[in-house]
Amino acid sequence: MIRQTLALFIDAYRELNAKKLFWITLAISALVVGAVGAVGINERGWTMLWWTFDDATINSKVMKPVVFYRFVFATLAIPIWLTWAATILALVSTASIIPEFVSGGAIELSLSKPISRMRLILTKYLTGLTFAALQVGVFCVACFLVIGIRAGAWDASLFLAVPIVVLFFSYLYCFCALVGLVTRSTIASVLITIGFWVLIFLVHSGEQVFLTFKTTNELRQERLVAMIEALKAQREQSEQQAKADGREVDPAVLHVNETSMQRRQEQLDRTKADSKMLVRGHAIMYGVMTVLPKTKETVGLLNRYLLTTKEQEQFLGGDDMPAPGPRSQDDVRISQKQLMVRLEQERRSRTIFWVLGTSIGFEVALVGLLVWFFCRRDF
Amino acid sequence: MSTLTIQPNRLAEANLAIDLHEVAKTYRGKVQALRGINMQVVRGEIFGLLGPNGAGKSTLVKILMTVIRPSRCTGTMLGMPVGHKATLGRVGYLPEHHRFAEYLTGAQVIDFYGAMANVPRRERRRRTGELLELVGMTAWARKRVKSYSKGMRQRIGVAQALINDPDLVLLDEPTDGVDPVGRRDIRNILARIKEDGRTVFINSHLLSELEMVCDRVAILVQGKVSSQGTIDELTRDQQRYDIEVGVSGNVDRTVDESTVRALPVQWIGDGQPLLMGPSGNDNAMVKRVGWRGSLRTGEAVEANGPFIRVASTDAQVVQPIIDALRSRGVVIKSVRPHRPSLEDLFMKAVTDPTSGEVLAPGAAPPPNVSKKGANP
Numbered sequence: 001m002i003r004q005t006l007a008l009f010i011d012a013y014r015e016l017n018a019k020k021l022f023w024i025t026l027a028i029s030a031l032v033v034g035a036v037g038a039v040g041i042n043e044r045g046w047t048m049l050w051w052t053f054d055d056a057t058i059n060s061k062v063m064k065p066v067v068f069y070r071f072v073f074a075t076l077a078i079p080i081w082l083t084w085a086a087t088i089l090a091l092v093s094t095a096s097i098i099p100e101f102v103s104g105g106a107i108e109l110s111l112s113k114p115i116s117r118m119r120l121i122l123t124k125y126l127t128g129l130t131f132a133a134l135q136v137g138v139f140c141v142a143c144f145l146v147i148g149i150r151a152g153a154w155d156a157s158l159f160l161a162v163p164i165v166v167l168f169f170s171y172l173y174c175f176c177a178l179v180g181l182v183t184r185s186t187i188a189s190v191l192i193t194i195g196f197w198v199l200i201f202l203v204h205s206g207e208q209v210f211l212t213f214k215t216t217n218e219l220r221q222e223r224l225v226a227m228i229e230a231l232k233a234q235r236e237q238s239e240q241q242a243k244a245d246g247r248e249v250d251p252a253v254l255h256v257n258e259t260s261m262q263r264r265q266e267q268l269d270r271t272k273a274d275s276k277m278l279v280r281g282h283a284i285m286y287g288v289m290t291v292l293p294k295t296k297e298t299v300g301l302l303n304r305y306l307l308t309t310k311e312q313e314q315f316l317g318g319d320d321m322p323a324p325g326p327r328s329q330d331d332v333r334i335s336q337k338q339l340m341v342r343l344e345q346e347r348r349s350r351t352i353f354w355v356l357g358t359s360i361g362f363e364v365a366l367v368g369l370l371v372w373f374f375c376r377r378d379f
Numbered sequence: 380m381s382t383l384t385i386q387p388n389r390l391a392e393a394n395l396a397i398d399l400h401e402v403a404k405t406y407r408g409k410v411q412a413l414r415g416i417n418m419q420v421v422r423g424e425i426f427g428l429l430g431p432n433g434a435g436k437s438t439l440v441k442i443l444m445t446v447i448r449p450s451r452c453t454g455t456m457l458g459m460p461v462g463h464k465a466t467l468g469r470v471g472y473l474p475e476h477h478r479f480a481e482y483l484t485g486a487q488v489i490d491f492y493g494a495m496a497n498v499p500r501r502e503r504r505r506r507t508g509e510l511l512e513l514v515g516m517t518a519w520a521r522k523r524v525k526s527y528s529k530g531m532r533q534r535i536g537v538a539q540a541l542i543n544d545p546d547l548v549l550l551d552e553p554t555d556g557v558d559p560v561g562r563r564d565i566r567n568i569l570a571r572i573k574e575d576g577r578t579v580f581i582n583s584h585l586l587s588e589l590e591m592v593c594d595r596v597a598i599l600v601q602g603k604v605s606s607q608g609t610i611d612e613l614t615r616d617q618q619r620y621d622i623e624v625g626v627s628g629n630v631d632r633t634v635d636e637s638t639v640r641a642l643p644v645q646w647i648g649d650g651q652p653l654l655m656g657p658s659g660n661d662n663a664m665v666k667r668v669g670w671r672g673s674l675r676t677g678e679a680v681e682a683n684g685p686f687i688r689v690a691s692t693d694a695q696v697v698q699p700i701i702d703a704l705r706s707r708g709v710v711i712k713s714v715r716p717h718r719p720s721l722e723d724l725f726m727k728a729v730t731d732p733t734s735g736e737v738l739a740p741g742a743a744p745p746p747n748v749s750k751k752g753a754n755p
Contacts, residue, residue, distance in 0.1 A: 007494030011480070018482035105478030109539075112444035113495040114468040378406075378447040 004115050005123055012127030015100075016093060022131070025089045029139045032081045037146040041068040063311070066153035070306045073143055073158060082136060082165050083299045088194070090135060090169060091176060094128040095190045098180035107379045121374040125177055125367065132169040136162050157306060164302050171293035171359055172197055174366040181373055197295070204296050207289050210282035215342050217275045219334040224268040231261045293359040297347070301355060304348055394422045396547050396578035397443070399454035399461070404438055404447065404602075412438040413449075414602040420595075422546075425569060425579040427589035429721070430599035431729055431738075436582045437475055439599070440551050444472050457546055468497050471540035475551040475582070477532075481525035485516055485535045488524060493542035503542065510538035513571070515564060529556035537568060548572060551582040566592050590721040598728040600738060605728040610721060617719040617727075620697045622687040624704065625712035634682050638707055639670050642687070643699045644680045646672035674699075685712070692716065 016022040040047040045055035046068070058068065101107065101124050110120060140161050148154040175196050180189035235257045242249040397420035404413040413435045420426040430436050441447040445462055452461050459466040479488045486507055493503040511517045514534040524532065533556060540548055554562045569592050572579055583589050589596060590610065597607035606613055624634055639646070647670075669683030679690040680700070687704075689697050697714065704711055719727075729738050 003494050003497055003499075007491055011483075011491055014482055014487070015480065100480075103478065105474065105476045106480070108441065108444065108446045108474035109472065109477060109492060110495065111446045112467055112470070112472045112474075113492070114464050114466075114497055115495065116464060376448075379441075 004113070004119075008120075008123045009127055009130065012097065012124075012130065015097070016131055019093055021089060021093045025086060025093065025135055026138060028089075029081070029086065029135065030142065032077060033139065033142040033146055036069075036072055036077050036143055037150060039072055040150060041065050064153075065151040066147070066155055067307065067311050069147045069151050069153070070155065070158075071311075073147070073161075074303045074306045077143065078161055078165065078302055079299055082139060082161070083168055083295070086135060086139075087169060087172065090132050091172060091193060092190055094131050094173065095176050095180060095193070096186040097124060097128045098177045099184050099186045099189060102181060102184055102374075102379065104379070111379060117375045118371050121181075121371055122367075125174070125370065128173050128177065129166060129170055132173070133162060133166045136165045160305055161302055164298060167356070167359075168295055168298045170363055171200075171295055171298070174363045174370065178366055178370045178373070181370060181377075200292050200295055203285065203288050203292055204294070207282065207285035210278060210285050211346060212339070212343065214275070214278040214282050215346065216334060216339060217271055217278055219339060219342065221268060221271050221275065223334055224264050224271060228261055228264045228268065231257055231264065235261075290354070290358050291362065293362045294355050295359075297350065297355045298359060300347060301352070395455070396420045396422045396424075397426075397454070397456050397580065399452070401451060401453055402439065402442060402449055402461075403451040404435070404442060405450045411602055413442075415451075416599075416602075416604055418597055418604055418607060420578060420580055422578050423573065423576055424594040425573055425581065425592050427593035427596040428580065428582045428599060429584055429586060429589055429596060429725060431584070434599040435602045436599055437551055440472075440474075440549050440580070440582055443549065444470070444474075446474075468543060469546045471543060471545035471548040473533075473536045473540040473548075473550045473553055475555065477536050479524045479532065479535065481523065484521050484523055485527070485531075485538075486511065486520040488535055489539045489542050492539040496543035498543050506542055506544065507538075510541055513541075513568060514538045530558055530561040533557050534561065534564075537565060541572070545577065547578045547580065549580045549582075552584075553581060554583065554585055554588050562588060586721040586725055596721070598725060600728055606724070610724070613724050614719045615692075616690075617723065618690075618692045619717050620689045620691060620694070621713075621715045621717050622689070622697065622700065622704070623712040623715075624685050624687070625710050633684050634687060634709075638704065638709060639682050641707055642680075642682075642703050644672040644674060646670050688717075692718075 038049050041058065041060050041063075042052060043060050045053050045059050047053070056062075060068075101110065111117065140159050144155070144158050147158065172193055176189050176193040179192045180186065183189060183192075235254070238249050238253055238257070397418065399416055399418045402413055402416040402418075403411070405411050416435075416439060418439075428436050428439070438447060442449045442452060443456055443461060445464065445467065449461075454461050456463075457466050457469055483491065489507045489510060490503050493506065494500075498506070507520075508517075511520045514537055516531065516534050516538065519527065519531060524535070527535070533553065537550070537553060540550065554565055557565060566588070569579055569581075581589065581593065593610070595607070595609050596613070598605045669681060671679070671681050673679050674689070674696065676696060678696055681688045687700060689700065691697065694716075701711065701714065726737075730736070731738055
């Protein structure tokens with residue numbers, strides 16, 4: 001049993017080794033690691049090779065170097081390289097594994113061996129994932145060494161990227177394998193998988209757009225409520241002041257207060273009306289997203305585990321909007337930082353079960369379909 | 380069409396490598412590739428399966444190797460039900476149009492399929508060397524398959540089919556694309572496999588190849604076994620002696636009517652020559668085809684042109700006819716035993732006995748289609 005599994009893995013290695021793309025991907029990975037190593041942090045700001053870029057918020061006085069490197073690793077290197085460019089290269093490299101395996105003249109020999117069809121296809125599927133694991137593993141080891149040498153922090157938590165990125169890749173690969181089995185075409189499986197990825201991206205983006213509008217709406221409501229409360233307080237204060245002075249409140253002040261409050265109330269009502277539509281739209285997108293694999297959220301887990309909310313906020317910069325008060329009484333815009341923080345809180349509030357459980361559920365369903373189709377098909 | 384089967388007693392005694400009953404396969408689209416195959420392959424023999432393109436030969440082998448799922452199948456292979464995965468470890472298989480991974484070397488191909496057949500590493504190493512030697516590919520063992528010719532790939536294919544030291548070897552068109560030297564080598568390999576006591580099942584439409592190596596054959600036509608047995612058994616009713624007469628100076632090289640009547644034969648139709656034509660009403664098309672009758676001992680005799688044909692393989696039987704011809708001074712040019720070739724047998728099997736036309740290639744036509752064949 002182990003002999004056959006080992007033979008299939010060695011064969012997969014030989015197949016990938018024969019494809020230059022495997023080594024090209026590794027070489028580009030090395031360049032990316034080099035780029036990560038070129039970025040640093042000092043007391044004045046952040047550095048690139050021998051240049052220093054002064055920054056008041058990102059410097060070693062404000063944050064520990066290890067936090068900076070974790071940020072670079074989890075927010076730049078992984079999402080931009082590993083889960084984007086390297087994923088496309090990995091898909092192109094591994095997409096042919098299943099179509100070539102089931103091609104006429106090759107599949108007959110594999111099926112005629114004393115190994116069950118289920119084990120055969122599952123092992124082949126795992127060989128594809130092993131490719132991704134190898135790539136991510138090498139990348140993480142290199143990053144671990146670079147960060148250790150540059151920042152002096154030997155941070156083993158970086159290796160959390162290996163299971164997370166492999167899981168992310170597996171969402172796409174299970175789809176790719178199924179299309180490859182049905183169509184027996186590498187090109188078709190790559191193109192359709194990328195189309196599926198775009199669909200996931202669009203659904204995710206749609207959900208994020210709704211979430212942003214919904215959160216903006218909530219923040220605006222909060223701000224308007226705060227404004228109304230401030231106006232009420234202002235009025236009460238004026239009334240108390242007038243009472244204490246034994247005089248009537250200035251009707252002009254009352255009028256201004258009344259008009260402002262009325263205007264804010266109207267704005268609040270409109271915002272609440274919009275809120276219903278936004279909540280419904282978001283719920284629909286969220287529902288669709290629940291069924292689909294959550295690629296971005298899965299990779300986002302890395303961010304969640306490597307950086308605390310507080311550390312994450314350090315990279316958002318200063319607040320661009322003062323709290324509601326007399327100076328900004330008429331200003332109903334909301335703080336962008338506040339919005340970002342709220343959105344990040346919302347993302348982080350999503351349970352692991354929702355992010356991973358439903359995505360793995362999707363993958364299990366697709367792999368089940370892959371096995372079922374392979375076991376029933378005549379070749 | 381004649382259908383010869385192994386005698387039941389012999390069957391009961393025989394240790395069968397393959398024993399199939401009512402194997403059927405209907406593809407999507409209702410194409411009936413196999414329509415109830417009954418076939419027995421005795422252990423230790425070389426068995427040939429022949430038939431026209433699309434007759435279902437490869438489908439049958441693929442069913443045995445679990446590549447295709449049968450619609451119906453009762454039978455055993457090496458004593459275990461067809462489809463029993465563990466038994467496949469004792470079977471070697473070379474598929475038709477096989478395609479080995481081009482990034483592997485010949486030795487790696489053999490080793491990989493050995494591992495897939497669960498052969499221990501040490502044994503694989505030893506056997507790979509031996510098999511490369513056997514198929515004459517030792518010099519090419521470390522070269523990648525992509526640099527191989529068709530014949531070389533076929534040799535590696537045969538070698539990989541033997542890596543697990545199988546009891547039964549199924550070869551689907553093993554000499555396809557192989558040059559005459561290669562074919563001879565493969566024939567020799569098959570002989571050696573048989574000497575080792577293994578059973579060989581060959582699928583081929585190269586009839587001369589099969590005739591040279593097979594102990595028994597089965598002919599598959601439109602998804603059914605039309606005949607099966609040893610070549611001798613299958614051709615027995617067509618074996619005969621041909622007596623050719625001739626005259627010095629070669630004036631007339633036909634057997635005349637008086638000579639025919641003088642032979643010790645009971646002629647059909649009171650000694651009148653038989654007439655035959657495509658249409659009973661068209662007298663212009665009618666032609667004389669000769670005389671037909673039988674000897675007292677029962678053997679059929681036919682006289683036509685310069686030939687007298689006696690349906691017997693026993694030389695004693697033709698002696699009275701020779702004596703009668705010689706007593707009338709007829710010159711006998713030759714007396715030859717005639718045994719039909721596998722090709723004759725094959726052509727007879729694929730010819731419609733009623734129309735005399737060769738059956739359309741492919742699987743059996745669907746019930747609502749009368750003439751055209753269909754390939755699965």
